[in-house]
Amino acid sequence: MSLSYTLRESISGFTRTKLSSTISVATICISLLLLSIFAVITLHASRFIESLRTKIELEAFLQEPISPDTVAQLQQAIGSIDGVKSVTFVSKDEAAQIFRKDWGDNVTDVLNFNPLPPSFRISLKEGYRTGAHVQAIAGRVGAMTGIDTLMYRRTLLELIDQRTQSFHNLVLVLGILISLSAVFLVSNTIRLAIHAKRKIVRTMELVGATRMFIRMPFLLEGILQGLIAGALAAGMLYLMLEELFRIVSAEFSGFVRVDPSFYLLVVGAGIILGFLGSAISVVRFINRPDQL
Numbered sequence: 001m002s003l004s005y006t007l008r009e010s011i012s013g014f015t016r017t018k019l020s021s022t023i024s025v026a027t028i029c030i031s032l033l034l035l036s037i038f039a040v041i042t043l044h045a046s047r048f049i050e051s052l053r054t055k056i057e058l059e060a061f062l063q064e065p066i067s068p069d070t071v072a073q074l075q076q077a078i079g080s081i082d083g084v085k086s087v088t089f090v091s092k093d094e095a096a097q098i099f100r101k102d103w104g105d106n107v108t109d110v111l112n113f114n115p116l117p118p119s120f121r122i123s124l125k126e127g128y129r130t131g132a133h134v135q136a137i138a139g140r141v142g143a144m145t146g147i148d149t150l151m152y153r154r155t156l157l158e159l160i161d162q163r164t165q166s167f168h169n170l171v172l173v174l175g176i177l178i179s180l181s182a183v184f185l186v187s188n189t190i191r192l193a194i195h196a197k198r199k200i201v202r203t204m205e206l207v208g209a210t211r212m213f214i215r216m217p218f219l220l221e222g223i224l225q226g227l228i229a230g231a232l233a234a235g236m237l238y239l240m241l242e243e244l245f246r247i248v249s250a251e252f253s254g255f256v257r258v259d260p261s262f263y264l265l266v267v268g269a270g271i272i273l274g275f276l277g278s279a280i281s282v283v284r285f286i287n288r289p290d291q292l
Contacts, residue, residue, distance in 0.1 A: 021225065024185045028229030028273055029236070031182040036237045036266050038171050040258055049164055053129035058122040058152040060141050066118065074146050078120060083128030083137055088121040095119065117148065131161045179273065187277040191284075218282045219275065226274020230267035238263060 060078070062071070071089060079087045090098070095116035122141065124134065134157060142150045241258065 024188075024277075025225050025229045025232070027185040028182045028226055028270055029232045031178045031273070032230055032233035032266055032270050033236055034178055035175055035269070036233060036262075037240075038175060039262075040237075040241070042168070042171050043258070045167065046164075049160060050126070050129075052160060053157075056124070056129050056134065056153060056157055058124075058134070058138055058141065058150060060120040060122060060150045061117045061148045062119060063146055063148045064117055066146055070146050071118070074144060075120065077144060078122060078141055081137055081140055083125050083133055085123045085125045088123075090119045090121060092116055092118050129157075131157045182273045183277045183280065185277065187280040191281045219278050222274040222276075222278020222281075223271055224274070226270040226272065226277075227267065228270075229274070230270020233270060234263040234266040237266065 062074070075087050075089055078084060095118070099116060122137075124137065128134070128137070131154070134152060134154075138150055138152060141147060245257065
């Protein structure tokens with residue numbers, strides 16, 4: 001198979017179907033741009049949500065009186081639970097100091113005694129900061145002898161889980177719809193190119209040309225469309241993010257930056273969409289002239 005022939009025939013597809021090729025490239029470009037924006041939003045939203053999850057801690061209040069040995073045993077037992085990152089003991093005096101720092105009053109001056117119980121502050125590992133995992137860990141800790149009550153921000157955690165799942169589902173559905181529309185447009189464009197060359201295709205079939213020899217120019221044409229659209233989408237996304245970076249304040253600048261490799265992924269996604277669209281057409285219509 002001649003590489004020069006394949007390239008020449010692929011490029012000629014653009015000249016034979018200029019309007020449809022332009023529409024196809026524009027559609028893939030817009031689709032990739034929308035997908036990229038959704039991906040950037042999803043990426044930074046996930047980082048923000050994870051930063052909220054890092055603030056989720058469990059606080060286990062201990063029964064009184066309790067011996068230092070029991071405290072040490074409980075601390076070790078809680079620390080051995082799968083998903084627990086660290087266990088910090090907070091004594092009665094430390095609890096009083098925290099109360100004074102947060103509220104500005106000394107609890108012992110108001111009540112003439114310290115009513116605050118000792119406790120453990122339990123932080124969790126990444127991946128275990130979801131409602132189901134926290135509830136499971138809370139159940140195990142709460143069942144231990146010496147634990148009086150256990151508290152964590154359950155309502156906030158459930159709300160985060162619900163909103164995160166809804167957001168991811170929305171992005172997934174939109175991404176699939178946009179990708180399918182781009183593949184359909186490329187497929188239709190390649191079909192028009194095949195129709196414009198149907199006599200040549202039929203002649204090549206009659207003289208014994210292999211299917212791959214006939215199909216390759218059309219496949220390459222779809223890949224070229226995807227490559228051009230991907231490069232345009234990556235460039236537009238870069239300009240948009242750079243402009244947004246200049247507008248937003250410094251504390252939010254990290255939310256509009258992406259790794260340079262992300263732009264290569266955009267171009268790669270364009271190539272894949274272009275290839276899929278062209279592959280659908282050549283498999284369906286080459287050697288099936290009645291379908292053209």
